[in-house]
Amino acid sequence: MSGWRACLLTICLAAVGCSAKPKTPIVIFLDGAGHFGYAGNVKQGLRQGGYAGRFESFVWTSLLGPGVDHLLAARVGGHAAGLARKINRIRASDSADPIHLIGLSSGTAVLMAALERLENGVMVDNVVLLSSSISARRDLSRMLRRVRGHVYVTTSLHDGMLAMLAVNADGGGGPPAGRVGALQPRTLARSDRDLYRKVVNLPWRPAYAGYGWNGGHVRVTSPRFIEAVILPRLRSNDLFPLDRPVHREPYVSDVPHPRTRLSIYGVASPLVGGAPAFLVTHKGRRYIGDDHGRVNRQPGTVAGW
Numbered sequence: 610m611s612g613w614r615a616c617l618l619t620i621c622l623a624a625v626g627c628s629a630k631p632k633t634p635i636v637i638f639l640d641g642a643g644h645f646g647y648a649g650n651v652k653q654g655l656r657q658g659g660y661a662g663r664f665e666s667f668v669w670t671s672l673l674g675p676g677v678d679h680l681l682a683a684r685v686g687g688h689a690a691g692l693a694r695k696i697n698r699i700r701a702s703d704s705a706d707p708i709h710l711i712g713l714s715s716g717t718a719v720l721m722a723a724l725e726r727l728e729n730g731v732m733v734d735n736v737v738l739l740s741s742s743i744s745a746r747r748d749l750s751r752m753l754r755r756v757r758g759h760v761y762v763t764t765s766l767h768d769g770m771l772a773m774l775a776v777n778a779d780g781g782g783g784p785p786a787g788r789v790g791a792l793q794p795r796t797l798a799r800s801d802r803d804l805y806r807k808v809v810n811l812p813w814r815p816a817y818a819g820y821g822w823n824g825g826h827v828r829v830t831s832p833r834f835i836e837a838v839i840l841p842r843l844r845s846n847d848l849f850p851l852d853r854p855v856h857r858e859p860y861v862s863d864v865p866h867p868r869t870r871l872s873i874y875g876v877a878s879p880l881v882g883g884a885p886a887f888l889v890t891h892k893g894r895r896y897i898g899d900d901h902g903r904v905n906r907q908p909g910t911v912a913g914w
Contacts, residue, residue, distance in 0.1 A: 634662035634707035634734075635699065636843070637692075641714030641740075642683065642778075643675030644668060647830040651711060654835025660843075662707075667692050669719050679742065683715040683778040689722035696723065700731045708733040709843050713830060714770075714787070717741040718778035724752040735843050736760040738791075739829045740768055744781025745792045753804040758846030759854075761839070764790040765813035767824030787826075791855060805856035809848070811838070 638648045648666040669688040671677050710733055712720035717738045735758040764787055771788045790810035813824040821831025842849045
């Protein structure tokens with residue numbers, strides 16, 4: 610091989626070896642009590658939305674039925690410790706790959722306990738609690754220190770399953786988070802309140818029925834809802850436009866009226882539809898959104914905007 614060809618080959622190999630490894634996200638799903646197999650719905654929704662990363666289901670069931678899972682297995686430290694070890698291993702092998710956790714019902718109790726057991730410095734990216742049966746007033750501060758992005762909590766007063774609960778999966782009192790949302794504990798230390806900027810409740814709205822979630826307990830795993838509402842919030846650790854964290858300061862915008870009502874006429878976007886449209890500003894960019902949390906990011910849909 611001639612000298613210049615050998616030199617060229619060396620340069621090419623060096624360039625390939627030094628090129629940045631593409632990030633490969635992973636979603637870890639925890640099913641609810643009884644492990645009835647809703648991982649398939651969640652995975653389908655993610656794939657429909659273009660998610661090409663890894664998807665794994667963490668099995669924590671006792672195999673003794675949903676009652677035992679909810680009352681006992683969800684609180685057994687061994688399951689949470691096992692998930693924590695799994696996350697520690699993933700993070701040790703690659704510190705940059707995004708890690709997202711999604712839990713359903715009682716599975717959210719195992720998920721939360723696992724995050725509290727992570728090694729120092731180990732962080733995950735985003736967490737989704739679907740129809741969570743943990744106490745709404747549970748102190749999330751330890752878990753939130755392990756989250757880079759946000760914790761999204763779906764809530765619905767139409768959830769008949771949670772309405773019948775006598776005991777929450779984590780043993781805490783009061784209504785479950787899946788009914789009323791995650792709430793700041795009344796005794797939360799002032800230094801921990803800012804952590805709740807990471808917590809975003811996603812209450813059920815009639816418009817979500819169009820995505821397959823009718824407000825019911827397990828229908829929240831509808832592939833269309835996962836695709837349209839959950840997946841977009843996993844694509845970034847930034848706060849999604851129009852989402853409102855549990856703890857927030859007064860809204861400050863760089864436009865005179867941050868929620869200026871707009872006429873829907875001339876808005877050529879199916880995301881706005883017939884709902885009242887609002888002009889909002891997020892990180893210097895303007896968006897049109899509606900009260901269902903849906904956003905049209907395309908500029909120029911309103912004359913003069």
